[in-house]
Amino acid sequence: MSYHLINTIQKLGHPKILVLGDLILDRYIWGNAERISQEAPVILLREDTQEVRLGGAANVANMLIGLESEVTMAGVIGSDLDGAVIREALIERGVDCSAMINDASRPTTVKQRFMGRAQQRHPHQILRVDREVNTPLDQPTSEALLNQILPVISDHQAILVSDYAKGVCTPEVLARVLEEARRVGVPVIVDPCPGRDYQIYSGATAITPNRLETSRAVGFDVRSQEDAFRAGLQLCHELNLEYVFVTLDSDGIALTKADGFTKLLPTRKREVYDITGAGDMVLAMIGVGSAARFDPVDLARLANVAGGLEVEQIGVVSISREEMIADLLMGSRATSEKVLPLEELKRHVMARQKLGQKVVLTNGCFDVMHVGHVTYLEQAAAEGDCLIVAVNSDNSVRSLNKGSDRPIFGQAHRASMLAALEGIDYVVIFDESTPCELVRALKPDLLVKGGTYKKEEIVGWEMVESYGGQVKALGITPGISTTQVLGIIRSNQQENESAASSPNSPIEPPKRKAG
Numbered sequence: 001m002s003y004h005l006i007n008t009i010q011k012l013g014h015p016k017i018l019v020l021g022d023l024i025l026d027r028y029i030w031g032n033a034e035r036i037s038q039e040a041p042v043i044l045l046r047e048d049t050q051e052v053r054l055g056g057a058a059n060v061a062n063m064l065i066g067l068e069s070e071v072t073m074a075g076v077i078g079s080d081l082d083g084a085v086i087r088e089a090l091i092e093r094g095v096d097c098s099a100m101i102n103d104a105s106r107p108t109t110v111k112q113r114f115m116g117r118a119q120q121r122h123p124h125q126i127l128r129v130d131r132e133v134n135t136p137l138d139q140p141t142s143e144a145l146l147n148q149i150l151p152v153i154s155d156h157q158a159i160l161v162s163d164y165a166k167g168v169c170t171p172e173v174l175a176r177v178l179e180e181a182r183r184v185g186v187p188v189i190v191d192p193c194p195g196r197d198y199q200i201y202s203g204a205t206a207i208t209p210n211r212l213e214t215s216r217a218v219g220f221d222v223r224s225q226e227d228a229f230r231a232g233l234q235l236c237h238e239l240n241l242e243y244v245f246v247t248l249d250s251d252g253i254a255l256t257k258a259d260g261f262t263k264l265l266p267t268r269k270r271e272v273y274d275i276t277g278a279g280d281m282v283l284a285m286i287g288v289g290s291a292a293r294f295d296p297v298d299l300a301r302l303a304n305v306a307g308g309l310e311v312e313q314i315g316v317v318s319i320s321r322e323e324m325i326a327d328l329l330m331g332s333r334a335t336s337e338k339v340l341p342l343e344e345l346k347r348h349v350m351a352r353q354k355l356g357q358k359v360v361l362t363n364g365c366f367d368v369m370h371v372g373h374v375t376y377l378e379q380a381a382a383e384g385d386c387l388i389v390a391v392n393s394d395n396s397v398r399s400l401n402k403g404s405d406r407p408i409f410g411q412a413h414r415a416s417m418l419a420a421l422e423g424i425d426y427v428v429i430f431d432e433s434t435p436c437e438l439v440r441a442l443k444p445d446l447l448v449k450g451g452t453y454k455k456e457e458i459v460g461w462e463m464v465e466s467y468g469g470q471v472k473a474l475g476i477t478p479g480i481s482t483t484q485v486l487g488i489i490r491s492n493q494q495e496n497e498s499a500a501s502s503p504n505s506p507i508e509p510p511k512r513k514a515g
Contacts, residue, residue: 015291021057021162033116057162063284066318074099083108157291232256338419358384361444376450381423
């Protein structure tokens with residue numbers, strides 16, 4: 001499944017996404033929590049750093065940029081310095097802020113966090129101070145916002161609603177946006193606010209509530225995956241949704257479709273340092289995948305990866321596609337996933353090399369696997385971060401004049417046996433008599449061959465060295481080769497056949513049945 005998700009990420013494209021919601025400025029004050037104040041029993045924080053980050057819907061927009069989307073931000077900020085900081089930060093990140101409205105009657109929402117370190121390390125949040133107004137937008141401001149949003153909905157591939165109940169996502173604003181999105185066929189994914197009447201999200205494509213939010217919305221506790229599925233189906237029917245993603249923290253995501261389909265997508269265990277921003281990251285990842293019209297099951301799997309990477313960070317950090325691919329490459333892979341066609345393999349190699357990994361390529365027929373093959377492949381794997389084994393196709397083996405009975409095993413069987421070896425990351429089958437076309441397409445960092453070769457005898461060495469790669473011959477296992485193994489097998493077969501045909505053979509010919 002890891003390689004499937006990598007391919008999915010590489011097919012995301014660069015969709016244009018509209019984000020609607022409450023913009024928040026997160027301010028962090030970092031310092032060392034050295035002692036207790038003499039004035040009161042409180043921690044004394046010695047400040048050394050201040051940091052400003054985008055929060056709320058602005059953070060969703062920022063995360064979408066990190067996922068290589070084009071983003072339009074729609075929302076309301078105050079006519080104050082903090083609002084100007086948000087706008088400037090979004091523009092700097094490449095976000096289109098033309099649908100953002102200034103409202104002088106309300107301050108920009110700010111969350112100020114005090115982060116204390118114990119003994120110069122292990123930072124923890126010790127206090128948060130909020131400045132906000134959560135009254136709904138007045139009619140003129142709502143109309144001004146809608147006038148910016150409605151005409152451009154059809155220009156986008158998806159809409160994400162990030163509702164923090166700070167007054168932007170009013171029933172009227174949501175109703176008109178959802179109506180226009182349905183009319184033009186643009187999916188709308190909502191990260192709902194806990195405690196609100198979820199009817200305001202009716203008609204969206206999907207919602208992404210967490211366990212607690214789901215429990216409040218459906219009126220019963222969501223303790224198990226069965227509870228999550230029942231709640232998801234209830235929300236699909238009550239709100240006219242296509243599907244629901246219930247995020248279950250360390251248990252993963254429970255997906256429910258309106259037609260009754262359910263599936264729990266588990267996530268791997270993580271070192272959780274800070275859950276801040278995880279919900280925004282899940283929303284962003286599902287939004288990008290929805291814009292690409294991917295299957296909801298894959299969206300949930302990708303959201304697990306993105307959300308998991310987010311909780312491993314301190315504070316809100318944008319997660320990139322490269323980080324997701326690197327995380328997936330660390331996971332286990334099924335044997336069938338390792339055998340790839342050249343075009344898919346090229347994308348994987350480019351992704352690995354972009355991450356700084358050293359790619360090793362070797363090639364051969366691998367018709368009868370033996371200890372010599374295994375030993376040299378282990379050596380090849382140790383030479384880099386990723387080992388690709390290129391296998392001659394059946395036609396290619398025949399063209400090499402290996403013998404009329406070669407290959408012994410077909411190309412699919414040979415590829416599967418190689419892919420089953422732990423040290424091999426990819427297997428690719430090629431039809432040509434030499435691997436030169438593969439080398440030209442993949443541009444490995446190192447080309448290796450097992451046996452008594454000199455560098456100049458390894459096919460493709462000139463090409464590899466022309467772009468700065470390396471070529472290396474690896475050791476052999478004395479007394480073992482495919483030719484020797486087949487010689488022993490053929491010799492034994494001839495002896496058995498000769499013994500069976502001898503008049504003194506203890507093997508009796510089969511008796512005929514009575515006719």
